[in-house]
Amino acid sequence: MSTFSIGDTDFLRDGRAHQIISGAIHYFRVHPDQWRDRIRKARLMGLNTIETYVAWNAHEPRRGEWNATGWNDLGRFLDLVREEGMDAIVRPGPYICAEWHNGGLPTWLAADETTLRTSDPDYLADVTDYLRRVYEIVAPRQIQRGGPVVLVQIENEYGAYGSDKAYLEELVRVTQSSGITVPLTTVDQPVDQMLADGSLAGLHRTGSFGSRVPERLATLRRHQATGPLMCSEFWDGWFDWWGGIHHTTEVAASADDLDALLSAGASVNIYMFHGGTNFGLTNGANHKGRYLPLVTSYDYDAPLDEAGNPTEKYYALRDVIAKHAPVPDELPEAGSPAPSFTVPLQHAGPWSDAGTTAAPSSSAECPATFDELGHLSALVRYDVELPEFHAPAMLTVDDIRDLAWVSVDGRSVGTLARTRHDHAVSIPPGRTLSILVEDQGRVNYGDRLGEEKGLIGVPLLDGEPLHGWRSTALDVAGIADTIAAGDMETSTESNVVDAPSAWIGEFDLRTEADLFLDTAGWGKGYTFVNGFFLGRYWRNGPQRSLYVPAPVTRRGSNSVVVLEIEHLRNAHARFLPGLALGDLEE
Structure with a gap:
């Protein structure tokens, strides 16, 4: 079996110097039937590793209701990484940020009045149960046991939140007692206080940043005197919030900064390689003086876009990687336009009393x-x-x-x-x-x-x-199921209707296909295709389309349900040839 360790200057894979060139894919933001495709495209870009967070609240939304199947099948995701011949980095938190609702922490934690992200005994008891469940999946998939996992992270950017060393020590104890033997890391922004507060002796410190590479690596080196330097979150894009713009980064700037990292001998994890989607109600929010809820798309201006298609940035970063490491000759297929058509919607009546x-x-x-x-x-x-x-x-x-x-x-x-x-x-x-x-x-x-x-x-x-x-x-998913089942009367009324109003439509497809649902003519609400909860839409923008993954569509008849809270100006479901993520900064 292979081995992975940390040497005086490098990561060591089977005893030889190894540079990690990784990309982030969050399994919980991608349809499971599309995991293999996204992982394969990562390898074709030249990556040798896949990194993922673990979202506690996706696995255990209610206390004691643990689920590691389907969308939550972390084990299957890691097995697919191994089948593609790649390594894996697992970051189980318990806090992950990730622009994911509540930073990945279940809401029932706070309801029990525990003090989050501290050595509070009640909190640690819950965290211990969670981590042991995660490590039951991860431990047998470590590299020395024939699996892909080479690194496990303790907490996440903890130095930006607290300095409770007893908390970090307990996380390490639980991790190691659960059979995790690969190297343990922490990540913090390259700020002296954060790097000091967010880690412990014996944990390998890494950084999170997206520019000013020499300066940030120098700061990191002051706190990690030996071993390899690593940017565990190389920010190649950014996220969007309702009422803002669609954020992008210059392709050339991202490529130059990646080149600077690799030229310095540093390892890297590109955040994100493929962002995916905040399906359903999983988007987070920022609050730095003003509350800003995040959009449904997590495209992130990543090398692989929200629908899994390679972008200009994909090829530019691939060219950079090819200067430093072997890159496969094969290229992924370019994305093709999705089916474009328009479906009339029938008014199914008010829904705020349904159920x-x-x-x-x-x-x-x-x-x-x-x-x-x-x-x-x-x-x-x-x-x-x-x-x-x-x-x-x-x-x-x-x-x-x-x-x-x-x-x-x-x-x-x-x-x-x-x-x-x-x-x-x-x-x-x-x-x-x-x-x-x-x-x-x-x-x-x-x-x-x-x-x-x-x-x-x-x-x-x-x-x-x-x-x-x-x-x-009001359970909006349950209400949508009621409407789709035909338990509410419909009409052909197409005028503006006082909200909240429910709308339904039917359409045929020749085969399964990625679709892009136009929301520009709607107000605010939620949309479902074949019972699958696509997420939120809002006229406030910037996002103007919702991504429909091909696996939720079907050959033949398909249904769309719209739960509009305000006013539906256009009683049609229009499908676009591609993503419409909004206006850019001028």
């Missing part, structure tokens, strides 16, 4: 949060009977997390948005106040991990508290 009789709900003096309801979907509706008043009154709230549609007796009166720092809206007299609140994505970085979602605190009407709230959880 509420079986939904988790609470009647109490105060509104219940998503977390108190144990709700993992996107929406909770809050209803309260209003006192008698005869002129418009001011409704004020402590906090909205994250976007709310306010109505009185079924008539819309406005919205409250966290991104706008809204806290008040004027409402007219009426009998029933309803507030539909959307969780737009859990913050994935910083001290807001695990924060509650929903209507926070007790709303006031002209300064007086409103009591007697009914909080009803």
Whole structure:
């Protein structure tokens, strides 16, 4: 069997100096039937290693409900890496950031009032259970046991969050006692304090950066005096948020920086090689003074685009790698235009009441949060009977997390948005106040991990508290299933319809195919194809298309369901020849 270790100056594979040239693919962001294709294209670009995070909340969204099958089959993903003749790096966190909701941490952790990412005994007990499950998969797939895994990372950019050395020591203890014998690493941004706080003696420090290579490597070397230098996250692109632009990086700049890394003898992990998609409700959010929810696409301007097609950056980085390491002669096939067609949508009626009789709900003096309801979907509706008043009154709230549609007796009166720092809206007299609140994505970085979602605190009407709230959880995926099953009446009405409104359509395909669903004529909501939850759309942009992976389509009849929260200006589902990710910075 092969061996992998750290020498005085280099990684050593079977005792010989080895330069890691890796690329990131998150298995949980890619359809499992497409894993092999993405891994193969990584090898054809010249990569010798695949890196992946492990998303705890994908494997265990509810305490005790562990799942390592299907989309969560980490073992199969690693086996495919080995079959392609490549190595693997596994980064199980437990915190991963990754622009993934809640940074990969399950929401039930915070609900149990544990102190996240510390040596809090309750937190460590849960983390230990999680890591042992992950290492049951990873340990038998280490290189010395015939598998692909050559490195395992402890935590993730911990120096940007804390300095609890006892926490890191316990993670190392659990990792090693679980049979992990390959070298252990940490990663931090090349800032002295972060590199000092985020690691331990005996762990190999690596850096995360995307430019100014000589300077960043010098900083890293001050903290990692021996062994190979490695950029574990070479940022070759960036992520997008709703209301922003589509971020790209210059191809030549990425190529030059990669060349500088490899020329310096450093190892590298390209973040991302293939970004994939935040399918369903898995997008995270940033909050650095302003809450910014991230889009459904995780294209990241990576060498392999969201649909798995090689880009200009793919070939430029391949040329750079060829200067430093062997590259296969074979090239991947270029992407071809997807089928383009338009499907009329039928109005299936309002949906915000669908399935509420079986939904988790609470009647109490105060509104219940998503977390108190144990709700993992996107929406909770809050209803309260209003006192008698005869002129418009001011409704004020402590906090909205994250976007709310306010109505009185079924008539819309406005919205409250966290991104706008809204806290008040004027409402007219009426009998029933309803507030539909959307969780737009859990913050994935910083001290807001695990924060509650929903209507926070007790709303006031002209300064007086409103009591007697009914909080009803809405499972958007379950509602879409109900609509697709034909349990709601449909009509051919194609005019603008007051929202929330459900729409359905049917279309035929000659064969399975990647599709790109145009959302430019819609407002805000969620879309499903053949029951598969593509994700969120929003007129706020920049993203204007949703990627439909070929494996969720089928030859013959296919269905599309749209759950529109606001207004569908165009009652058609239009499919585009390619991605439409939005405007670039001018």
